[in-house]
Amino acid sequence: MQGFAQEFTMAMGLILSGDPELWAIVLLSLRVSLMAVLIAAAIGMPMGAALAVGRFPGRRVAIVLLNALMGLPPVVVGLMVYLMLSRSGPLGVLELLYTPTAMIVAQVVLVTPIIAALTRQTVEMLDAEYAEQLRSLGVSRLASVPTLLWDGRVALLTALLAGFGRAIAEVGAVIMVGGNINHVTRVMTTTIALETSKGNLALALALGTILIGIAIGVTGTVSLLGARNGQQEMRHA
Amino acid sequence: MRDLPILESHDRPFLRAEDLVITRNGRRLLDVADLALGGTGPTLFLGPNGAGKSLLLRCLHGLIVADRGRVTQDGQPIGAEQRRRQAMVFQTPVLLRRSVAANLDYVLKRRGLARGARRARIAGLLEEGGLSGKDRQAARSLSGGEAQRLAILRALACDPEILFLDEPTSALDPAATQDIETMILRAARRGTRIVMITHDIGQARRLAHDIVLMQGGTVAESGPAHDFFDDPQSQAGRRFLAGGLVL
Structure with a gap:
């Protein structure tokens, strides 16, 4: 117990002293995950909106598939991206394996279905409420999409935060395609795994504390946004 | 019952529904042989739930296309251009998740x-x-x-020639109902044609220039409001005014 307290004190010291190695890892994690969420949003939001508003054969199957992809096992995603980016893979020529870009690709694959599925759910719910009124106002189905996305902005922000939460806490896929190379591809989760195995608990604990802080921050923001949205709905009812 | 009286109106009809039929699961939900709406004052649709009032209103506004028949506004079939000259307010106001001003700005x-x-x-x-x-x-x-007033303001924002209202006061108290009725009459005085559904006979007496009574998807009776209230021609009309159940 005394050992743990000592390690924890050292971990706090690392955080508070602004240890450059620790904060470089944190910043890389944030850069990779934020970039991944941004790209996933650019793909997932239009995809989700199209599934919500569009009517085409196979739509139901696409929705079921999308929902299933939300639970993609990270190691399987890591394996797929590894095979695509490895020297003998179709994208091997790009030489992206073991770079932060490869980690972003893996996280995009993991996060896009989450954002797309939550966007679909949000837009479909709003569309059910708005469709007749928007048609009455002369707004076409296609032109209604920006309106639905804007009016669902709080729920969509929640979807982005959920995606970010998934990305920042992910370890299996990024360690496979990033390789956990010091000063290059070492992010919080992979460093925690490595340093714990080496017995360097202070750095692992410091990163773990920051990661938990980020998770609490994301969850808290999602809850606050949800509560605010709910209050507005209640007032309307 | 398909021998329907055409609304004996005063001007050229601004809206006309001819041979309008909607069937779902083998059940005829709407069957309107010929209904012409004319006059400058509000036209109020009366009738029990399921009589086809809302369905007909949506057909007249072009939100629903009937299986058969046609709707014309000033002689032209209802299309995008006609719908631009119409507006509709629903029973439950559908307001955008934005500010009051942004709803109008939209x-x-x-x-x-x-x-x-x-x-x-x-x-x-x-x-x-x-x-x-x-x-x-x-x-x-x-x-x-307030929400229903905003929905009406938004509908009136673009000066529609025809304003459809589907039971706009059904969930409101008398004071709020009076505010809405004032807005409707003000719009009618400015020349907007009002076509409105209500279950409130008192409201129909207060607002209506013309009445359309519906029953079982058909028009049971239509004509000037004073004629309808003084001497209803149909059995459904007589029962309705006597306070009996019209099913």
Whole structure:
């Protein structure tokens, strides 16, 4: 117990002293995950909106598939991206394996279905409420999409935060395609795994504390946004 | 019952539904042989639930296309251009998740009004609807009466020739109902044709210039309101006014 307290004190010291190695890892994690969420949003939001508003054969199957992809096992995603980016893979020529870009690709694959599925759910719910009124106002189905996305902005922000939460806490896929190379591809989760195995608990604990802080921050923001949205709905009812 | 009296109206009809039929699962939900709406005062649709009033209103507005028949406005089939000259207010107001002013701005912007013109128009509309000072408030936090007033203002923002209202006061108290009725009559005086559904006979007496009584998807009776209230021609009309159940 005394050992743990000592390690924890050292971990706090690392955080508070602004240890450059620790904060470089944190910043890389944030850069990779934020970039991944941004790209996933650019793909997932239009995809989700199209599934919500569009009517085409196979739509139901696409929705079921999308929902299933939300639970993609990270190691399987890591394996797929590894095979695509490895020297003998179709994208091997790009030489992206073991770079932060490869980690972003893996996280995009993991996060896009989450954002797309939550966007679909949000837009479909709003569309059910708005469709007749928007048609009455002369707004076409296609032109209604920006309106639905804007009016669902709080729920969509929640979807982005959920995606970010998934990305920042992910370890299996990024360690496979990033390789956990010091000063290059070492992010919080992979460093925690490595340093714990080496017995360097202070750095692992410091990163773990920051990661938990980020998770609490994301969850808290999602809850606050949800509560605010709910209050507005209640007032309307 | 398909021998329907054409509304004996005073002017050329502004709306006409001919041979309008909607069937779902083998059941005929709407069957209107010939209904012409004319006159300058409000036309009120009466009838029990399931009589086809809302369905007919949506057909007249072009939101639903009937299986058979046609609807014309000033002789032209209902299309995008005709719908631009109409507006509709629903039983439960559907307000965008934006401020009160932004709800009005949404329609004015779509009509291509410049920023300055939109601002002036919004101020005028809010004053007309008694919502001045609430422009920055979230529309969905308004009370039921205020929300319905905003929905009507938004519908009136682009000066529609025809305003459809589907039971706009069914969930409101007498004071809020009076506010809505005042707005409707003001719009009618400005020349907007009002086509409205109500279950409230008192409201029909207060507002209607013409009455259309529906039953079982058909028009049971239609004509000037004073004729209907003084001497209803159909059995359904007589029962309705006598307070009996019209099913």
